[in-house]
Amino acid sequence: MMNDQGVNDTLQVATDVVVFSILQQTLKVLLVRRSGNPVNGVWALPGSLLGIDEDLDASAKRALADDTGVSGVFLEQLYSFGKPERNPQARVISVAYYALVPSEQLRPTPGRNDDAVGWFALDRLPALPFDHREIVSTAHHRLEAKLDYSTIAFQFMPPTFTLTDLQDVYEIILNQQLDKRNFRKRLLASDQIEATEEKRRDGNHRPARLYRVKHPGEVQYVK
Amino acid sequence: MMNDQGVNDTLQVATDVVVFSILQQTLKVLLVRRSGNPVNGVWALPGSLLGIDEDLDASAKRALADDTGVSGVFLEQLYSFGKPERNPQARVISVAYYALVPSEQLRPTPGRNDDAVGWFALDRLPALPFDHREIVSTAHHRLEAKLDYSTIAFQFMPPTFTLTDLQDVYEIILNQQLDKRNFRKRLLASDQIEATEEKRRDGNHRPARLYRVKHPGEVQYVK
DNA sequence: GCAAAAGTGTTCCAGATACACCCATGT
DNA sequence: ACATGGGTGTATCTGGAACACTTTTGC
Numbered sequence: 001m002m003n004d005q006g007v008n009d010t011l012q013v014a015t016d017v018v019v020f021s022i023l024q025q026t027l028k029v030l031l032v033r034r035s036g037n038p039v040n041g042v043w044a045l046p047g048s049l050l051g052i053d054e055d056l057d058a059s060a061k062r063a064l065a066d067d068t069g070v071s072g073v074f075l076e077q078l079y080s081f082g083k084p085e086r087n088p089q090a091r092v093i094s095v096a097y098y099a100l101v102p103s104e105q106l107r108p109t110p111g112r113n114d115d116a117v118g119w120f121a122l123d124r125l126p127a128l129p130f131d132h133r134e135i136v137s138t139a140h141h142r143l144e145a146k147l148d149y150s151t152i153a154f155q156f157m158p159p160t161f162t163l164t165d166l167q168d169v170y171e172i173i174l175n176q177q178l179d180k181r182n183f184r185k186r187l188l189a190s191d192q193i194e195a196t197e198e199k200r201r202d203g204n205h206r207p208a209r210l211y212r213v214k215h216p217g218e219v220q221y222v223k
Numbered sequence: 224m225m226n227d228q229g230v231n232d233t234l235q236v237a238t239d240v241v242v243f244s245i246l247q248q249t250l251k252v253l254l255v256r257r258s259g260n261p262v263n264g265v266w267a268l269p270g271s272l273l274g275i276d277e278d279l280d281a282s283a284k285r286a287l288a289d290d291t292g293v294s295g296v297f298l299e300q301l302y303s304f305g306k307p308e309r310n311p312q313a314r315v316i317s318v319a320y321y322a323l324v325p326s327e328q329l330r331p332t333p334g335r336n337d338d339a340v341g342w343f344a345l346d347r348l349p350a351l352p353f354d355h356r357e358i359v360s361t362a363h364h365r366l367e368a369k370l371d372y373s374t375i376a377f378q379f380m381p382p383t384f385t386l387t388d389l390q391d392v393y394e395i396i397l398n399q400q401l402d403k404r405n406f407r408k409r410l411l412a413s414d415q416i417e418a419t420e421e422k423r424r425d426g427n428h429r430p431a432r433l434y435r436v437k438h439p440g441e442v443q444y445v446k
Numbered sequence: 447g448c449a450a451a452a453g454t455g456t457t458c459c460a461g462a463t464a465c466a467c468c469c470a471t472g473t
Numbered sequence: 474a475c476a477t478g479g480g481t482g483t484a485t486c487t488g489g490a491a492c493a494c495t496t497t498t499g500c
């Protein structure tokens with residue numbers, strides 16, 4: 001199994017997950033710092049080698065839960081990365097996934113192989129091993145694109161939220177200001193969210209009506 | 224490497240390619256009939272096991288060339304399929320690709336491991352092994368979707384073509400009639416094709432002007 | 447009463463749609 | 474001259490973009 005350079009020459013498959021959330025009005029990615037070999041003390045994407053009888057989706061889900069304690073969130077296959085030189089220690093194909101976590105809902109906790117987990121802004125990422133930066137970048141592009149033609153943004157929302165909360169999510173991901181009236185008109189016309197009877201009072205201003213998504217967990221195509 | 228059921232329990236990665244073309248005014252898929260084991264005499268997607276030092280894209284390209292003689296065409300990664308039970312003989316993850324071949328340009332020829340190659344209409348596919356039917360279906364959805372927001376249809380065109388030829392391609396893939404004037408207006412406005420000085424004379428009617436794509440080989444996002 | 451965010455409608459413009467007739471050729 | 478597919482323009486509709494003031498609360 002080892003060739004004469006000490007390199008394992010069997011093929012392995014891993015799943016790696018780019019976890020996005022919006023914290024402190026910023027789009028962030030969840031990274032873990034591994035305590036074990038081969039990458040001691042370096043921040044990397046949560047991930048795992050694929051079990052011999054394990055489904056790809058299940059592997060990504062498990063990697064996410066084991067490494068970060070996050071579960072029950074939107075998770076979708078992104079792309080497979082397989083340059084022979086991407087990992088110098090071994091030949092590993094990475095089937096990458098991305099996940100969206102509702103803002104401030106989950107407190108990720110390090111798994112038993114991890115030193116720490118942490119949220120990082122996209123423009124403040126630490127050095128990442130292998131092609132993890134390319135994976136993050138591909139996931140970011142996918143997220144931006146899907147915002148335009150699907151209800152993917154709802155996956156960032158807690159069970160109830162205000163229209164301003166939702167608009168903030170769009171503005172942060174698209175990195176541009178949106179018109180409040182047009183945004184509300186479009187969202188309400190899409191028939192994907194509904195008003196609750198509740199309002200949120202905070203600060204010294206008019207309370208905001210709370211909404212909920214009509215089909216939580218489902219990402220639908222719109223337009 | 225073999226367990227006591229005679230099943231190889233190492234993980235393997237394959238690339239499989241869904242090749243589309245438009246022949247006889249129909250969207251067709253290219254299949255190969257394997258002469259060797261394990262699938263003797265059954266039609267399947269062209270594909271290959273990934274070499275230990277081979278890039279995924281290179282593997283798909285090679286599989287396509289080896290199995291069908293097709294090369295130099297549009298080829299893009301589609302999705303990775305990895306259900307543990309998808310292949311009962313071995314644990315194989317398939318990284319699927321799809322390719323588009325210009326109509327009537329290439330004459331596919333069987334590779335040395337193949338019995339035959341053939342084009343099949345999507346609603347006239349033979350029984351396919353593993354999850355190849357699901358892979359074809361996923362590729363078909365991708366193709367339909369990309370037609371709307373990219374110049375992917377140009378990949379089906381020969382070097383020069385008439386606007387009616389191009390409209391036929393759209394109508395076949397979308398399976399609906401399009402308005403001739405609106406189609407021409409939109410295509411010409413997109414600034415992606417240009418008129419040549421040539422015309423094509425066939426049949427007893429006015430000759431049609433031939434066009435060419437401005438950026439052949441590139442698939443651009445439009446709209 | 448003032449500061450702060452919530453909430454609400456109309457006009458304008460651009461791009462998509464619907465639609466019918468003349469043109470150039472071969473036989 | 475006629476049959477065949479090639480080629481063209483205008484009116485209408487619809488969805489997106491721009492834009493400013495009133496409301497409700499806390500202090």
